[in-house]
Each structure stands twice: as C-alpha cells, then as structure tokens.
Amino acid sequence: MGSDTMPKNKYELIYKDLKQKIENEEFSYQELLPSEHTLVQTYGCSRNTIRRAISQLVTDGYVQTLQGKGVRNIFRPVEQTSFTIGGIESFRESAARNHQTGRTEVLCFMELTADEKISRWTDFPVGTELYYLQRLHYLDEKPLIINHNYFLKSAVPGLTPEIASHSIYDYLEHTLHMTIVNSRRVMTVEKITQIDEKYLHMDANDYNCMAVVSSHTYNSDGVMFEFTQSRHRPDYFRFQDNAVRK
Amino acid sequence: MGSDTMPKNKYELIYKDLKQKIENEEFSYQELLPSEHTLVQTYGCSRNTIRRAISQLVTDGYVQTLQGKGVRNIFRPVEQTSFTIGGIESFRESAARNHQTGRTEVLCFMELTADEKISRWTDFPVGTELYYLQRLHYLDEKPLIINHNYFLKSAVPGLTPEIASHSIYDYLEHTLHMTIVNSRRVMTVEKITQIDEKYLHMDANDYNCMAVVSSHTYNSDGVMFEFTQSRHRPDYFRFQDNAVRK
DNA sequence: GCCGATTTGTCCGTATGTATC
DNA sequence: CGATACATACGGACAAATCGG
Numbered sequence: 001m002g003s004d005t006m007p008k009n010k011y012e013l014i015y016k017d018l019k020q021k022i023e024n025e026e027f028s029y030q031e032l033l034p035s036e037h038t039l040v041q042t043y044g045c046s047r048n049t050i051r052r053a054i055s056q057l058v059t060d061g062y063v064q065t066l067q068g069k070g071v072r073n074i075f076r077p078v079e080q081t082s083f084t085i086g087g088i089e090s091f092r093e094s095a096a097r098n099h100q101t102g103r104t105e106v107l108c109f110m111e112l113t114a115d116e117k118i119s120r121w122t123d124f125p126v127g128t129e130l131y132y133l134q135r136l137h138y139l140d141e142k143p144l145i146i147n148h149n150y151f152l153k154s155a156v157p158g159l160t161p162e163i164a165s166h167s168i169y170d171y172l173e174h175t176l177h178m179t180i181v182n183s184r185r186v187m188t189v190e191k192i193t194q195i196d197e198k199y200l201h202m203d204a205n206d207y208n209c210m211a212v213v214s215s216h217t218y219n220s221d222g223v224m225f226e227f228t229q230s231r232h233r234p235d236y237f238r239f240q241d242n243a244v245r246k
Numbered sequence: 247m248g249s250d251t252m253p254k255n256k257y258e259l260i261y262k263d264l265k266q267k268i269e270n271e272e273f274s275y276q277e278l279l280p281s282e283h284t285l286v287q288t289y290g291c292s293r294n295t296i297r298r299a300i301s302q303l304v305t306d307g308y309v310q311t312l313q314g315k316g317v318r319n320i321f322r323p324v325e326q327t328s329f330t331i332g333g334i335e336s337f338r339e340s341a342a343r344n345h346q347t348g349r350t351e352v353l354c355f356m357e358l359t360a361d362e363k364i365s366r367w368t369d370f371p372v373g374t375e376l377y378y379l380q381r382l383h384y385l386d387e388k389p390l391i392i393n394h395n396y397f398l399k400s401a402v403p404g405l406t407p408e409i410a411s412h413s414i415y416d417y418l419e420h421t422l423h424m425t426i427v428n429s430r431r432v433m434t435v436e437k438i439t440q441i442d443e444k445y446l447h448m449d450a451n452d453y454n455c456m457a458v459v460s461s462h463t464y465n466s467d468g469v470m471f472e473f474t475q476s477r478h479r480p481d482y483f484r485f486q487d488n489a490v491r492k
Numbered sequence: 493g494c495c496g497a498t499t500t501g502t503c504c505g506t507a508t509g510t511a512t513c
Numbered sequence: 514c515g516a517t518a519c520a521t522a523c524g525g526a527c528a529a530a531t532c533g534g
Binding site: 030058061064066072074076179180181182183184185186187188189190191207208209210211218220222234235237238239240241242243244245 | 276304307310312318320322426427428429430431432433434435436437453454455456457464466468480481483484485486487488489490491
C-alpha cells in the first residue's frame with residue numbers, strides 16, 4: 001500500500017477525480033478542461049484548491065496549462081508491455097500498479113559492518129551496522145530484477161528473511177511506523193555479473209548489460225536508512241518521466 | 247539559454263536565493279532552515295510565496311519539510327563524473343550545466359514523409375512531413391551521444407543543417423518564438439547498432455548495449471513537434487532523479 | 493489595432509488543523 | 514498544556530495572455 005488510501009484532503013480528492021475522468025477519456029485528447037471558475041463551482045471549493053489539484057496533473061504530464069486559454073488534456077493511454085518505474089514504491093506496489101503478480105525470493109540475508117569499500121558506494125559511514133540482502137523479484141513467474149539492499153540496522157530493527165520475502169516497506173510503515181520521505185535515484189547501465197547471469201537466466205552473448213537503479217532513501221528523521229542497487233533485465237526495463245520546461 | 251534568465255517573480259527569486267545558499271553550504275547537512283515565519287520577514291513577502299519557493303526545493307531534493315519541526319537541508323554536493331540528464335534541455339544546455347564543452351556534428355539531414363513504420367514509433371500520423379536528422383554530440387571532444395530527431399516540418403520551418411549543428415532549441419525559442427512546454431520521456435536499454443559502433447567508437451565485445459532515451463516533446467499549441475531517440479554510451483550515461491513518497 | 497470578456501498566473505492576508513517539542 | 518511550525522483552505526486583488534467583436 002502506501003498511496004492507495006482514501007484521501008481526506010479536498011485538493012487530493014479533486015485531483016484523483018479529475019485524473020480518473022481523464023483516464024476514462026471523458027475529455028478528448030487536446031480538449032480544454034472546464035475553467036477554474038467552473039470547477040470552483042462544481043466542486044464547491046476555493047480557486048487555490050482547484051489550482052493545486054491541476055498543478056499535480058501538470059507534473060503527471062496529464063494536462064498542460066496555458067495562460068489566457070485554459071487547461072488542455074494531453075493524456076495518452078500507454079501500452080504496459082514492460083515493468084515501469086514510478087515514484088518511491090516497493091516492488092509489490094509496482095507490480096500491482098502494472099497489473100501483474102509479483103513474488104520475491106530472498107537469496108541472501110546477513111548482518112555486516114560497513115568497511116571502507118562498502119562505505120564508499122553506499123555512503124554509510126565506516127563501522128555502521130547493516131543488514132545486507134539479496135532478493136530476486138519475479139513478475140508473472142519470470143525473474144526480472146535482482147536487488148542488493150543495505151538497511152541501517154538501528155532504523156530497521158527486527159528485520160527477518162520472512163519479512164523480506166513479503167514486503168519490507170509494509171513492515172517499515174505499518175509495524176515500525178516509519179515515514180519514508182524521499183529517495184535519490186541514479187540510473188546507469190552496467191556490465192552483467194555472474195550473479196545476474198545465474199539468477200536472471202541471462203546469456204552474456206545476448207545482452208551483456210543491466211539497467212541499474214541505485215537509490216539512497218531517507219525517512220522523516222532525516223536519516224538515510226536504505227541504500228539499494230536494483231539490477232533490471234534490460235529487455236524488461238522501462239523508466240517513464242514527464243519533464244516540464246521552465 | 248532558456249532557463250537562466252533573471253526571474254521577475256518573487257517566489258522564483260526566493261527559490262533561487264535559498265537554492266544558492268544551500269549549494270554554498272550556508273546551511274549544514276541536516277540543519278533546519280529558518281522557519282516560514284522568519285523567512286516571511288526576511289524576504290518581506292507572504293507565507294504562500296515562501297511555501298511555493300520551498301516546495302520547489304522539495305521537488306529538487308534539496309530539502310524535506312516536516313510538519314511541526316521545520317524544513318531540513320538534505321542537499322549533498324554531487325560529483326560530476328559523467329553526463330547527467332535534467333529537465334527538458336538541449337545538449338548545449340546540459341553540457342554547460344555539467345561544466346563541459348559540447349560540440350555537435352550533423353551526420354544526416356533530410357526531409358521525409360512518415361510511413362507506416364515511422365508512424366508507429368514516432369506517433370506522427372502517416373503522411374506527416376518531417377525533418378529527419380542524425381546528430382553526433384561530442385563532450386570534451388569525445389563522441390558520447392547519437393541523436394535521431396524527427397521534427398514536424400510545419401512547426402519548424404526553415405530548419406537547416408547549419409542551425410542543427412548549433413542549437414535547434416535556441417532557434418525554436420528565439421527565432422521562431424515557439425514555447426516548449428513538456429516532454430514525455432522513456433528510458434530503456436537497447437542493443438547496440440552498427441551506427442552506434444561506428445560513430446561512438448565502441449566495441450561490441452565490450453558493451454553491447456546503449457542507454458536510450460526516447461522523448462515526445464510538445465509546444466504551447468499542444469502539438470507534438472518533436473520525437474527524438476537519444477542513444478548514449480552506457481559508460482558515460484547517468485540519469486538522476488529525486489522521488490518523493492506521498 | 494483597440495477594447496472588453498475570459499482564463500490562467502502571481503501575491504496577499506487570514507483562519508483553522510495537526511504534528512512536534 | 515502552551516508555543517512553535519508546517520498543512521490545508523478560503524477569499525480577494527491585480528497582472529498577463531488569449532480571443533472575439
């Protein structure tokens with residue numbers, strides 16, 4: 001879960017309502033939405049609230065606003081052939097969003113202390129107590145992603161392989177009541193390793209690279225509690241984005 | 247150019263000022279910024295304006311806001327080893343932001359009409375008149391990116407190889423006075439082609455993949471005027487992102 | 493080209509809710 | 514509990530862009 005709960009804020013309600021109307025193609029492509037003034041009346045709220053909902057749709061790439069003209073629908077339904085990446089979400093959440101069934105296998109679960117080498121690429125200080133996990137994610141029974149997770153032990157006490165095979169984020173948020181705030185991600189392309197080859201059933205004569213997403217994730221205490229390297233099969237990897245020119 | 251002009255809006259001025267203060271490390275890592283109330287007084291504006299500036303810093307991943315506590319600085323200066331991708335920007339803009347010198351070579355410049363095949367992956371309707379370009383981008387005299395551009399001829403009249411070797415976006419914005427609004431991007435990993443191998447001086451026995459960014463770009467008339475496939479050398483590719491959990 | 497109506501953009505002030513300390 | 518700080522929401526004023534007459 002994490003983001004599919006019933007919102008209680010007006011602007012979120014309006015945002016979700018408009019978003020669904022757009023997805024259901026109640027507005028045709030390139031059509032202008034009702035004016036802010038009209039929406040104020042239909043939803044019975046202030047103009048600021050409407051504008052806040054619309055600005056979220058802009059960052060989603062659903063609409064574009066044009067001063068003096070209106071708000072134009074530019075939503076295009078996408079074909080969901082491969083695994084798409086969105087905001088901060090667990091594998092289970094992504095799988096659900098992509099309308100697929102996911103399964104996770106824990107390959108390795110151990111405790112370790114950050115040495116010089118680990119520190120250099122996880123950014124955890126030398127000497128930090130960590131959980132290290134290797135997990136294999138299946139989508140529709142095909143192994144697609146292999147994850148190397150480093151969790152700050154002091155922030156994630158009581159982690160077990162059992163929990164790791166289900167959903168760590170669920171455990172963090174609902175059992176430990178941690179609030180996950182933001183995640184810095186870097187995407188690169190790297191050479192395939194023997195581990196990749198073995199577990200993802202890949203042939204180095206075919207693709208010899210992986211799509212790699214490295215992320216540093218922070219909670220509301222401001223501590224970086226997770227470093228993860230996600231290695232994706234290149235033929236099933238897809239990252240979507242909408243950029244706005246300022 | 248495009249985004250480095252002097253802003254005249256208050257919220258943008260405040261945003262840029264705070265951003266620079268953070269980059270200059272006038273606030274230490276994890277330190278709380280002055281409260282909104284304080285900032286209202288120092289900048290002499292309303293609280294809404296302050297909040298707007300701060301919300302931009304949040305999406306940039308510079309700070310995190312914590313209800314009841316304050317606004318925490320989580321900015322970390324990044325090492326700029328490879329070519330990073332930001333919002334919608336031209337190659338020249340990116341190169342400047344990465345403090346590198348760029349050069350562009352036009353490999354191919356032609357006019358063509360979209361057939362069935364082109365239409366399927368550019369989304370331009372069959373029969374559309376297009377400019378097709380192949381361009382090679384050098385960074386510090388190393389060929390790193392090869393671009394396949396399709397421009398809508400009716401929206402980009404008078405395009406020449408001369409302009410293409412300089413900056414097309416500069417031409418669009420300053421000569422044609424087009425307003426570029428947003429760009430839908432998809433990142434994937436694809437097999438290397440003979441063209442990649444030849445122009446980027448790559449060896450298929452080494453990396454046999456490319457980082458590929460495909461983008462559909464829209465202007466303020468709501469027309470998709472550009473489809474571009476950017477093929478990056480995997481060893482120099484880096485895409486950064488900050489995701490916020492909702 | 494001008495003018496007025498419409499529509500979005502910016503900015504302000506205020507009130508109330510909610511989380512932290 | 515009170516003080517502080519951010520979050521939500523409202524209403525109003527004026528600017529800037531678009532469009533039709």
